[in-house]
Amino acid sequence: MKDQRAVIVHIVDDDDSMRVALARLLSAAGYEARTYASAGDFLIAADEPPSGCLLLDLHMPGPDGLALQEVLRRRGHHLPTVFLSGRGDIASSVRALKAGASDFLTKPVQAGVLLEAVRAALEADAPLRAERERRRLLLQRHSTLNERERVVLREVVQAR
């Protein structure tokens, strides 16, 4: 079911049964689900930079979902994020959305709504992701140039 190109959904939720259930649901929908019990677990275990989509519980012991979102933003990781909360309070949802979350759902959430939110988050991120990837490759190539080649490149660009 999980073909090699399956999109990763990172699930961060401190509630064991919720985490497992969400992973089952997303796997059944064809995603590669990875689970983390806390914000810290995610920061330690996820690839750097993480790819795919983040499904993030708002309230967790230790750093909460908003804190994780903030850390990722500071590190320059743009991971489309869908928040899930057991108690949807307005202040937190506003903060999350202002900080770039693509959706804010309250538990219990229906599969249709959840899968649509994940799909939309990934879709909205797709053009940005392509652009980020292009920049990353360019920077990577640029770093392989030696000093003389860099001078030549600069001259070429300026001469245009």
Added chain:
Amino acid sequence: MRFAAMGELTASIAHEINQPLGAILANAEAAELLLQNGKAGTGQLREILADIRRDDLRAHEVIRRLRALLEKHEVRHEPMRLHSALADVLALLAPEAERRGVTLEQHFDALDDRLLGDAVQLQQVLMNLVLNAMDAMEQTAPGDRRVRITTAERGDALALSVADRGCGIDAAMHTTIFDSFVTTKARAWASGCRSCAPSSRLITDTSPWPRSPGAAPASPSRCRGALASRRPNQPARCRPPSKARHEGSARGDRAHR
């Protein structure tokens, strides 16, 4: 029951129930999706069903605790177990404590927790005391917010104390702390210790604990105030047929502002 307290707890309790409900829904829909795709293995479906059952019971347990607290009931003096009654309340309060960054420490040191009393009222008293204790620590540094709930045997009695690291009770208030609307809370809706005193009284037929509220608390925390009530000895006819050594006092030590 202090209904304002329920208001404070609603969000936390809703969260506590929504968590298993959310998992149940996600599991059921995952199973449906697997069946739809023709990818459902018996083993996996069985796992999903087992998890659904467990989460259902988990939600049921929260509701059971809540109903026990909220139902109208006649005051009954019955044999009860102090520790399991307290543990139920602390389980209900746990998510709220977590939300406020408060650690609840329980030290159930009484070896024999059998008691003759009204479990629900005792639970209501504990709930009020712990909520007040948490309120009293709003200015306390987050890492220092602790409420310690202790039980101990004091001769023929059982003592229950709730101590916090909050702002304490001013000495001037010690004589009035059980009166209505006496409070150290700044907010206007606070109704004071009185809101829990009536129930303490019902259970305990309160008479002042010999020690003044300002006396050094037994607990090592920086609790500077104590709310005290003592349960007088049960009349002999109320004693359980076995050995009546546990009827003693319900006593709440607490800081309050």
